[in-house]
Amino acid sequence: MLTEQNLINQLKQGDETAFREIVETRQGMVYNTVLGLLQNAEDAEDVTQDVFIKVFESVHQFKGESAFSTWLYRIAVTTALEYLRKKKRKKRFAFVTSLFGDDQNPLHDPPDFVHPGVQLDNRENARMLMGTLKKIPENQRVAFTLHKIEGLSYQEVAEVMQTSVAAIESLIHRAKQNLKKMLKNYYLQDK
Amino acid sequence: MAKKEYTEQELEAILNSFDGIEKANPAPFLYTRLMARMKAEDDNVWSRIFQFITRPVFAVGIALVFLLINIYILLNQFSGSGEQTEDSTQIVALEYNSLTSTIYDNNAETP
Numbered sequence: 001m002l003t004e005q006n007l008i009n010q011l012k013q014g015d016e017t018a019f020r021e022i023v024e025t026r027q028g029m030v031y032n033t034v035l036g037l038l039q040n041a042e043d044a045e046d047v048t049q050d051v052f053i054k055v056f057e058s059v060h061q062f063k064g065e066s067a068f069s070t071w072l073y074r075i076a077v078t079t080a081l082e083y084l085r086k087k088k089r090k091k092r093f094a095f096v097t098s099l100f101g102d103d104q105n106p107l108h109d110p111p112d113f114v115h116p117g118v119q120l121d122n123r124e125n126a127r128m129l130m131g132t133l134k135k136i137p138e139n140q141r142v143a144f145t146l147h148k149i150e151g152l153s154y155q156e157v158a159e160v161m162q163t164s165v166a167a168i169e170s171l172i173h174r175a176k177q178n179l180k181k182m183l184k185n186y187y188l189q190d191k
Numbered sequence: 192m193a194k195k196e197y198t199e200q201e202l203e204a205i206l207n208s209f210d211g212i213e214k215a216n217p218a219p220f221l222y223t224r225l226m227a228r229m230k231a232e233d234d235n236v237w238s239r240i241f242q243f244i245t246r247p248v249f250a251v252g253i254a255l256v257f258l259l260i261n262i263y264i265l266l267n268q269f270s271g272s273g274e275q276t277e278d279s280t281q282i283v284a285l286e287y288n289s290l291t292s293t294i295y296d297n298n299a300e301t302p
Binding site for chain 1: 196197202204205206208209210211212213214215216217218221222224225228229232
């Protein structure tokens with residue numbers, strides 16, 4: 001079994017076995033983080049692959065100033081957010097083309113995403129929370145997702161987001177306040 | 192549609208609904224799919240070039256270059272046109288002077 005440092009050194013030399021080891025051992029954390037942010041299993045799978053391609057191509061930039069997992073989380077978060085922005089741009093463009101009658105490929109997300117790891121009795125609440133999470137500011141969403149879905153401590157979230165623990169506490173507090181405000185007037189269908 | 196306002200307790204329950212969440216895992220054989228994709232991307236150089244040239248940054252960059260070339264040509268034309276007009280006026284004037292004779296030329300007394 002190779003140590004993490006050895007793995008990284010071998011990966012820097014383009015070693016495929018080291019890359020395989022890294023993908024096999026870290027795919028869960030990358031996929032789970034990306035899924036929490038994207039709320040779509042297919043997109044999350046694609047973005048997870050993008051993340052590992054970026055890791056393979058830019059591992060020489062990893063200087064070891066932070067833990068490898070922190071660096072990996074940063075790539076995962078950045079790639080997921082880039083993907084969301086790109087998707088938003090595409091949606092806007094699709095809307096414009098639909099105005100001219102060319103709407104053969106409408107882009108829309110399935111409305112009710114539930115994370116597959118949510119406990120059965122929490123599924124309905126989690127569905128509402130996921131839906132509302134999309135509407136809060138990006139940095140609050142990232143902090144909340146890393147803490148609540150990926151289970152990182154405030155310290156770890158602060159390292160990933162390259163900020164202080166106090167800033168993360170404040171971000172998560174504001175995220176909760178915003179979520180509460182939005183959930184307060186949530187509309188439900190009569191049963 | 193009925194509007195429901197949640198109690199503080201219900202809101203807390205919703206906010207805590209991720210408690211005890213288990214980590215999701217990708218479908219099996221991610222590495223195999225990843226390698227296949229990397230190989231396909233390596234093989235298809237043209238698709239990489241196409242991806243690059245269809246990026247908005249590239250399009251905006253090219254548009255800017257064309258705009259700058261146009262501005263340069265226009266500025267050059269305007270700054271050069273003054274001299275050119277002057278030159279052509281002088282030529283025309285000279286030609287007219289040499290071709291048409293004035294009344295004084297016609298009645299000039301020759302010794």
